[in-house]
Structure formats: C-alpha cells, structure tokens
Amino acid sequence: MVQNPAALFSSDGVLNVRFSYQHRFDSSIPARELFCLMTPDGLQNPTLHVNPGDRLIVTVTNNTPVGTGGMTINPPNCGDTTMNSSSVNIHYHGTNTSPKCRQDEVIKTLVNSGETFRYNLSFPLNEPPGLYWYHPHVHGIAEHALQGAAAGALVVDGINNVQPAVGSLRQRILLVRDQHVPGNPNPTGNVPSWDVTLNYVPITSPTDPSSSNFVPAILNMEPGEKQFLRVSNSSSDTILDLQYVFDGVPQQIQVVAIDGVPVNSQDDPQSRSVSTSVDMTLATSFSTVTSLATRIWA
Numbered sequence: 001m002v003q004n005p006a007a008l009f010s011s012d013g014v015l016n017v018r019f020s021y022q023h024r025f026d027s028s029i030p031a032r033e034l035f036c037l038m039t040p041d042g043l044q045n046p047t048l049h050v051n052p053g054d055r056l057i058v059t060v061t062n063n064t065p066v067g068t069g070g071m072t073i074n075p076p077n078c079g080d081t082t083m084n085s086s087s088v089n090i091h092y093h094g095t096n097t098s099p100k101c102r103q104d105e106v107i108k109t110l111v112n113s114g115e116t117f118r119y120n121l122s123f124p125l126n127e128p129p130g131l132y133w134y135h136p137h138v139h140g141i142a143e144h145a146l147q148g149a150a151a152g153a154l155v156v157d158g159i160n161n162v163q164p165a166v167g168s169l170r171q172r173i174l175l176v177r178d179q180h181v182p183g184n185p186n187p188t189g190n191v192p193s194w195d196v197t198l199n200y201v202p203i204t205s206p207t208d209p210s211s212s213n214f215v216p217a218i219l220n221m222e223p224g225e226k227q228f229l230r231v232s233n234s235s236s237d238t239i240l241d242l243q244y245v246f247d248g249v250p251q252q253i254q255v256v257a258i259d260g261v262p263v264n265s266q267d268d269p270q271s272r273s274v275s276t277s278v279d280m281t282l283a284t285s286f287s288t289v290t291s292l293a294t295r296i297w298a
C-alpha cells in the first residue's frame, strides 16, 4: 500500500530543515547500499513545501563512513576541496534558485564524511508552482546515491492558482525510484532491467504485468473519487510509461502540468491534457487528475 511521504511546510516565508545523510545495506544478496536524507525526528526524504518568494534553509551533515579515493577540486570551491566516494551535495531539481555556492550549486559543492554544510536558497517570487525534487548530485557518484533512494519531493505550493480544478482534491506525492536488480542479471522475461519502487513500495517484474509474479504498488481510492497525483520520476536510469490501471484496463487521466509547466498554458509546447498513458523520460515530473478507479498499478 502506497503512503504519502512525510511533509514539512514553510512558515513565515522560511523552511528550516536539518538532514543527516546516512546509509545502510538492504537484505538482498548481494546487498545493495541504501541512502537517506533524514531529519532529527526520523523523517526520511520528506516532501519540502515552500511558497514562491520563500527561503529554504537546509543544514546537512554527512554521516556516511569515511570515503575512499580522493580528488582535489580546483578553486573556486564550495565546502570541501576534495571529492571522494562519500561526498554528497544536494541539487534542487528544476527550481529557479541561484546556481551560486550555498544555493543550487552542484559542480563544486562537496560535503564529506563528518562535515556539515548549510544551504540557504531563495525562491523567486515568480517561481512557478508545481512539483520539483531534491537529490545528491556529486559528479560520478550521484547515480549510486540516487538509486540508494536519497531523493525527495519539493513542492512550490500554489498550483490551484493556475489549475483551480485541483484545489479541493486529495493530493498524492509519488516518487518512482530505481535500483539495480540484485546480482545484476541480464534482463529477460520477468527479470527487469531495474527494480522500481513507488514511495519505497517494490513493484516486481514490470516486464510482464500479466505474470503471477507481478505485484503492483496499490493506491486506495473511493469509487468516483478524483485525486490529484503528483509523480516524479526520481530514478537514475529508468524511462517510464505510466498507466493508471483498474482491473487491467488503463483509465483516462487528465494531465494538468509537466515539469512545473501547466498544460495548455502559454509555455506548454503541445496539448497533452487527456490520455491513458504518460511517457516519462528521466527526471521529469508530472501532475495529473484521475478518477473512476480504486487502485493504481504503476
């Protein structure tokens, strides 16, 4: 059963968050490394809600073990001056925040094991409301961190100002993450190229949805209820073809925004509003309204 991630909201124009960047190994054989940005009270990769014009202050401590390797980075530097296998930083994907040090700077920013770094981001007053996300972005090791699940949603609130129809609907924040299949077998039959999760709920063998091995992630809905689904492809390598399926039949979904751009707005390059499936390339997000069914396979 899929649950919404925990959520934190700004107040008086500021959202203050402390993160511990930490890891563990899962129980698969061979074990896969998992990563998390965790708040002091144990929220894992929570959804961060801000409003246009807000400040987002993130203080992150890298509590992963001391890394191996080490490469000196030419100045100007931001944080540590060497990169190793434990380095981390945070990218605020899609936001129109500054690429300067201590904001959305991902090329030079390095926070190594045992170090603490403070971000202080200013969201512009005209930041488009919508779904964004955050994740580690150190060159060369971002894939490993992201596949370990260190990613969360970042919502600029106010979408109902541009799409009033979604204002009263129950919202779901849905993050699709991917991970290596244990042992990296060749994809074939029911062995997918990647293991995929929806808000950490594993979805088995998506190569063959009719197989008895296929176990979908399930969302409960009331009959006739409309829900506002906000989906981020937070995977590293997986291109998604999403459908909303009830009793094996793809249901109609109404797309209201893609990558923070409301459909049918002046910035929308094409009309993509009604469909039964949505293709998601890497690192896209979309928001959709759906109804009729009581569960979703993804």
Ligand SMILES: [Cu+2]
Residues within 6 Å of the ligand: 091, 093, 135, 283
């Ligand atoms: Cu990104």
